[in-house]
Amino acid sequence: MKKDILIAGVGGQGSLFATNVLCQYALERGLNVLGTETIGAAQRGGSVVSHMRISDQPIYSPLVPPGRGDVLLGMESIEFLRNIKILARNGYYILNLYSLPTVYTNLGIDRYPSEDEIVAAVKEACEKGYIIPATVKAAELGNTQMTNVVMLGVLGKVDDFFEYSEVKKIVEKISPKKFLKENLMAYEAGRELV
Numbered sequence: 001m002k003k004d005i006l007i008a009g010v011g012g013q014g015s016l017f018a019t020n021v022l023c024q025y026a027l028e029r030g031l032n033v034l035g036t037e038t039i040g041a042a043q044r045g046g047s048v049v050s051h052m053r054i055s056d057q058p059i060y061s062p063l064v065p066p067g068r069g070d071v072l073l074g075m076e077s078i079e080f081l082r083n084i085k086i087l088a089r090n091g092y093y094i095l096n097l098y099s100l101p102t103v104y105t106n107l108g109i110d111r112y113p114s115e116d117e118i119v120a121a122v123k124e125a126c127e128k129g130y131i132i133p134a135t136v137k138a139a140e141l142g143n144t145q146m147t148n149v150v151m152l153g154v155l156g157k158v159d160d161f162f163e164y165s166e167v168k169k170i171v172e173k174i175s176p177k178k179f180l181k182e183n184l185m186a187y188e189a190g191r192e193l194v
Helices: 015-028 076-086 113-127 134-141 143-160 165-172 178-194
Strands: 003-008 032-039 047-055 069-075 089-098 129-132
Touching: 003 015, 003 076, 015 032, 015 047, 015 143, 015 165, 047 076, 047 165, 069 076, 069 143, 076 089, 076 113, 089 113, 113 129, 129 134, 129 143, 134 143, 143 165, 143 178, 165 178
Parallel strands: 003 069, 069 089, 089 129
Antiparallel strands: 003 047, 032 047
């Protein structure tokens, strides 16, 4: 058994918490896990990409090679598109349709694509996946920083490997106490998005 996962987003969206939940889930099942993060120049707002490799066999590299990813979770649209080449032909994605303009787009140096352009590029690159409003749902719940947990709720519903109730237990176990109630609400809300 093998599962290669990539989470692509920006600092402040909780990519690292989501990575910790999924790694803990796999470890508690007695599987081998290797992972690493790449963090951009700015912690909040800069690019954050987490690689996770889960297997019942030895793993020799923490980085998911291009074309080998089973799952791509995109917390932010452009970071998702930058990393879509990692996804295998038979892989699938979960994209939070959320745009966070870069410094260059704010300065007018670059142009941020429209939602229609983003959706068209995603559909051209990969057939299987889900485009969801995770940040919108998190905002409705009171805090956009719960986007990551909404995404985990979606993953727990659509991927048989990640048993929904078991992932929920990990979210409960490692959530900071002051965010526990909100994280559990966000997790349940993610399940309802698909």
